[in-house]
Amino acid sequence: MDMNDSQYIEASREAVYAALNDVDVLRKCIPGCESIEMTSDTEMDAKVTLKVGPVKARFSGKIALSDLDPPNGYTISGEGSGGMAGFAKGGANVRLEADGSGTMLYYTVKADIGGKIAQLGSRLIDSTAKKLAGKFFSEFSKNVGSS
Amino acid sequence: MNDQVKVDEDRAERVEKLQGMGCKRKRVEDVRFTQGKGNYVDDLKLPGMVFGDFVRSPHAHARIKSIDTSRAQALPGVVAVLTAADLKPLDLHYMPTLAGDVQAVLAEEKVLFQNQEVAFVIAEDRYIASDATELVDVEYEALPAIVDPFKSMDDDAPILREDIKDKMEGAHGPRKHPNHIFEWEIGDKEETDKIFAEADVTIKEMLVDHRTHPSPLETCQSVASFDKITGDLTLWGTFQAPHVIRTVVSLISKIPEHKIHVIAPDIGGGFGNKVGAYAGYVCSVVGSIVLGTPVKWVEDRMENLSTTSFARDYHMSTELAATNEGKITAMRVHVIADHGAFDACADPSKWPAGFMNICTGSYDIPTAHLSVDGVYTNKASGGVAYRCSFRVTEAVFAIERAVELLAQKLDMDAAELRLKNFVKAEQFPYKSALGWEYDSGDYHTAMNKAMEAIGYDDLRKEQAKKREAFKKGKTREIMGIGISFFTEIVGAGPSKNCDILGVAMFDSAEIRIHPTGSVIARMGTKSQGQGHETTYAQIIATEIGIPADDITIEEGNTDTAPYGLGTYGSRSTPVAGAATAVAARKIRAKAQMIAAHTMEVHEGDLEWDVDRFRVKGLPEKAMTMQEIAWTAYNSPPPNMEPGLEAVNYYEPPNMTYPFGSYYCVMDIDVDTGVAKTRRFYALDDCGTRINPMIIEGQVHGGLTEAFACAMGQEIRYDEMGNVMGASFMDFFLPTAVETPHWETDFTVTPSPHHPIGAKGVGESPHVGGVPCFSNAVNDAYSFLGAGHIQMPHDAWRLWQVGERLGLHN
Numbered sequence: 005m006d007m008n009d010s011q012y013i014e015a016s017r018e019a020v021y022a023a024l025n026d027v028d029v030l031r032k033c034i035p036g037c038e039s040i041e042m043t044s045d046t047e048m049d050a051k052v053t054l055k056v057g058p059v060k061a062r063f064s065g066k067i068a069l070s071d072l073d074p075p076n077g078y079t080i081s082g083e084g085s086g087g088m089a090g091f092a093k094g095g096a097n098v099r100l101e102a103d104g105s106g107t108m109l110y111y112t113v114k115a116d117i118g119g120k121i122a123q124l125g126s127r128l129i130d131s132t133a134k135k136l137a138g139k140f141f142s143e144f145s146k147n148v149g150s151s
Numbered sequence: 152m153n154d155q156v157k158v159d160e161d162r163a164e165r166v167e168k169l170q171g172m173g174c175k176r177k178r179v180e181d182v183r184f185t186q187g188k189g190n191y192v193d194d195l196k197l198p199g200m201v202f203g204d205f206v207r208s209p210h211a212h213a214r215i216k217s218i219d220t221s222r223a224q225a226l227p228g229v230v231a232v233l234t235a236a237d238l239k240p241l242d243l244h245y246m247p248t249l250a251g252d253v254q255a256v257l258a259e260e261k262v263l264f265q266n267q268e269v270a271f272v273i274a275e276d277r278y279i280a281s282d283a284t285e286l287v288d289v290e291y292e293a294l295p296a297i298v299d300p301f302k303s304m305d306d307d308a309p310i311l312r313e314d315i316k317d318k319m320e321g322a323h324g325p326r327k328h329p330n331h332i333f334e335w336e337i338g339d340k341e342e343t344d345k346i347f348a349e350a351d352v353t354i355k356e357m358l359v360d361h362r363t364h365p366s367p368l369e370t371c372q373s374v375a376s377f378d379k380i381t382g383d384l385t386l387w388g389t390f391q392a393p394h395v396i397r398t399v400v401s402l403i404s405k406i407p408e409h410k411i412h413v414i415a416p417d418i419g420g421g422f423g424n425k426v427g428a429y430a431g432y433v434c435s436v437v438g439s440i441v442l443g444t445p446v447k448w449v450e451d452r453m454e455n456l457s458t459t460s461f462a463r464d465y466h467m468s469t470e471l472a473a474t475n476e477g478k479i480t481a482m483r484v485h486v487i488a489d490h491g492a493f494d495a496c497a498d499p500s501k502w503p504a505g506f507m508n509i510c511t512g513s514y515d516i517p518t519a520h521l522s523v524d525g526v527y528t529n530k531a532s533g534g535v536a537y538r539c540s541f542r543v544t545e546a547v548f549a550i551e552r553a554v555e556l557l558a559q560k561l562d563m564d565a566a567e568l569r570l571k572n573f574v575k576a577e578q579f580p581y582k583s584a585l586g587w588e589y590d591s592g593d594y595h596t597a598m599n600k601a602m603e604a605i606g607y608d609d610l611r612k613e614q615a616k617k618r619e620a621f622k623k624g625k626t627r628e629i630m631g632i633g634i635s636f637f638t639e640i641v642g643a644g645p646s647k648n649c650d651i652l653g654v655a656m657f658d659s660a661e662i663r664i665h666p667t668g669s670v671i672a673r674m675g676t677k678s679q680g681q682g683h684e685t686t687y688a689q690i691i692a693t694e695i696g697i698p699a700d701d702i703t704i705e706e707g708n709t710d711t712a713p714y715g716l717g718t719y720g721s722r723s724t725p726v727a728g729a730a731t732a733v734a735a736r737k738i739r740a741k742a743q744m745i746a747a748h749t750m751e752v753h754e755g756d757l758e759w760d761v762d763r764f765r766v767k768g769l770p771e772k773a774m775t776m777q778e779i780a781w782t783a784y785n786s787p788p789p790n791m792e793p794g795l796e797a798v799n800y801y802e803p804p805n806m807t808y809p810f811g812s813y814y815c816v817m818d819i820d821v822d823t824g825v826a827k828t829r830r831f832y833a834l835d836d837c838g839t840r841i842n843p844m845i846i847e848g849q850v851h852g853g854l855t856e857a858f859a860c861a862m863g864q865e866i867r868y869d870e871m872g873n874v875m876g877a878s879f880m881d882f883f884l885p886t887a888v889e890t891p892h893w894e895t896d897f898t899v900t901p902s903p904h905h906p907i908g909a910k911g912v913g914e915s916p917h918v919g920g921v922p923c924f925s926n927a928v929n930d931a932y933s934f935l936g937a938g939h940i941q942m943p944h945d946a947w948r949l950w951q952v953g954e955r956l957g958l959h960n
Contacts, residue, residue, distance in 0.1 A: 087285055087288070088284060116210070118871055123265075123875065126873070126875055
């Protein structure tokens with residue numbers, strides 16, 4: 005699965021970058037996120053419930069941040085397993101550019117998806133990913149705006 | 152004269168009453184099927200029965216790092232969780248396949264295809280079992296997957312089967328690579344290469360008969376019940392070959408064969424999917440032995456489509472050489488056969504590529520060479536004969552597409568090219584370049600009859616006009632005329648070349664006449680919907696003069712039925728049907744002795760008359776079969792043992808070779824890719840016709856499955872090895888809405904070596920239908936320079952052809 009898009013956020017690059025590293029913000033913004041804990045400066049454990057078409061699964065996985073370049077961006081990658089429902093592995097490159105009073109956030113996502121989610125939900129994965137990204141950013145904009 | 156009319160009328164009346172061979176007897180099994188009173192495996196309910204369900208791999212290729220069953224075992228209602236670690240001490244973590252390989256029952260160190268069985272959870276009900284599968288924690292380390300069979304033998308390809316990686320001698324000879332299964336070749340390579348080098352005209356094309364699945368409506372399932380007191384194991388299951396299953400279970404479980412009772416009740420379609428032995432069967436048996444209670448296992452739809460035997464996946468590089476005048480001089484074929492993770496093909500053991508060497512088809516091709524490389528990939532195992540005799544659909548697809556490509560190259564009419572190259576009626580029995588002896592045929596008669604019925608010349612004229620109109624932009628529709636002329640090879644088979652794991656491929660019938668003249672007969676085959684209860688009774692009715700309605704046919708219980716190799720590859724009529732006729736004739740011979748003794752005449756003075764023996768010249772002096780039956784039990788001739796029954800185990804002297812001539816007329820909208828079948832005409836020659844109505848039903852069903860395969864049905868994998876065709880959302884199963892109207896016809900060329908001249912028909916329409924549809928599509932696009940278009944021909948793919956050809960500008 006590949007996805008490239010961008011999102012305008014009404015906040016400075018520094019504020020956006022800080023929020024992207026803040027587990028409390030991420031917990032609130034990631035759709036279906038049950039928990040997310042820092043295990044080191046650049047690593048987190050997360051539990052997320054996802055529904056793709058007819059398959060609903062609870063993923064637990066590890067997230068790592070790399071290529072840290074504050075406040076220009078980073079790479080976030082992770083892999084998670086939903087047991088019988090399948091697994092996902094992938095990452096996103098995030099790049100922040102100043103745009104007037106706010107920030108343009110560009111992201112490039114590449115993910116491999118396997119198991120039942122891929123079998124049953126293959127035709128729904130792209131649209132589901134877009135929908136989840138949309139939810140994340142509307143929530144993220146709200147949180148960053150208020151912080 | 153009036154007397155003669157009376158005699159004839161009386162005779163005709165008695166013949167009609169028999170409902171024997173040649174009459175459109177209604178299917179007796181439909182009385183229960185149409186009222187919902189069939190008795191399938193899942194209808195079985197036994198006291199204390201528990202249910203099993205599989206934990207399956209989400210990965211196509213991965214190492215298993217750990218399996219933790221503790222959370223599943225803690226769930227109330229779960230009675231056991233089996234893993235490879237439990238099966239290994241019993242030597243049951245691998246089972247033998249029909250192809251001489253072994254297959255993991257539960258994965259031990261690695262998983263090799265997505266949805267592979269990893270653990271078997273047994274619980275008090277099906278829902279608890281299913282819930283508990285999600286509580287088994289399996290830790291995997293993902294490995295790169297091989298999806299493309301052409302990459303299996305690359306130098307840097309990951310080794311899939313670590314269990315046999317050092318075993319470079321496989322069941323069918325040396326292996327060239329750890330992911331290689333076998334190489335099989337036949338024919339004269341040197342001579343073939345020479346003819347190709349000197350030929351006027353040659354064609355070469357990679358023809359792909361893509362991976363699909365038989366997808367019977369009833370999935371695979373079993374119930375095992377082990378009696379700890381007596382040591383008896385009863386196994387009910389969806390078995391196309393119940394006796395073979397009993398032998399295999401005995402060999403792998405070490406339970407003596409007489410303590411195993413295999414029962415195949417009503418089966419809701421098989422089409423090759425229910426020939427093999429599956430992990431579910433083994434796990435239900437082990438579960439029942441461990442627990443001492445009956446264990447039921449029922450596949451769901453996704454499990455059926457993604458784990459139990461697939462079909463096809465043959466990648467056939469096909470070449471023909473010919474003279475400028477259109478006489479085919481040689482054929483050369485090399486196949487890459489994708490068998491998935493384990494070689495679980497259901498072919499006779501000596502034939503790792505099935506009867507692929509029937510690929511010279513209906514043509515008198517003097518020289519040919521065929522080689523096949525079987526390879527492992529990270530896909531489900533199988534390679535079964537989906538409604539065809541072993542790999543015959545693939546073979547017929549290769550030759551029938553190749554002949555069309557040759558006609559195009561020669562700029563010759565495709566029907567004319569076929570007529571020019573057919574084996575002629577006077578050449579039978581005909582020995583083919585790749586080793587088969589065709590028993591009988593009359594191809595020119597069948598082809599000419601079909602061409603006339605479809606109005607071939609007029610269709611070509613109409614097509615020429617439509618092509619002109621298309622070029623002028625007056626229509627967006629193109630017309631295709633599909634032809635296929637197939638020769639099948641069915642009825643496996645003679646023991647000199649056919650066995651399964653050493654068991655010769657005979658079949659059997661046992662007929663017992665009761666004192667009042669009604670009958671029970673049992674066969675070694677097993678109907679999955681073919682109508683055996685109807686047709687076998689018709690054979691017996693004609694042979695011994697007892698009405699079919701007074702004859703019960705029973706199959707599927709290994710305790711009562713004689714040993715047989717089961718039903719697949721259109722072998723029931725050619726083999727068990729022959730056994731039935733021979734057993735019936737034994738009974739008639741004994742009946743004749745009884746009648747002669749009772750009427751005090753010499754046996755030679757009697758003549759058989761429909762349902763009785765009559766004294767020649769004294770027409771009123773006769774004994775009916777019913778009267779003879781009573782006499783046989785109660786006052787047999789002195790020195791003759793009482794009773795009237797017979798058994799025959801029939802060893803066929805040759806295969807049978809049904810053939811047919813099919814035509815398809817198709818209209819395709821180039822903008823949407825939607826293909827409409829305007830007409831489909833199928834002429835079949837299956838030799839003697841036992842029940843024309845059942846034949847027609849078989850032809851309808853086979854054509855519908857051919858339509859499915861050619862026009863959309865596919866088990867596709869993405870590059871990670873995710874199976875993309877594992878539900879009816881993606882897997883095309885035609886309903887009445889999509890299915891075209893079928894026109895059927897026939898000629899009759901009886902098999903010279905079969906007791907009643909019958910050849911088998913259940914699979915012909917599938918074998919002949921697939922290339923006919925594909926030829927229609929290819930013919931439609933041929934004038935646009937499309938080249939060979941691979942199946943399946945769904946609207947999306949045909950739209951892409953239009954894009955490629957620049958038709959959408």
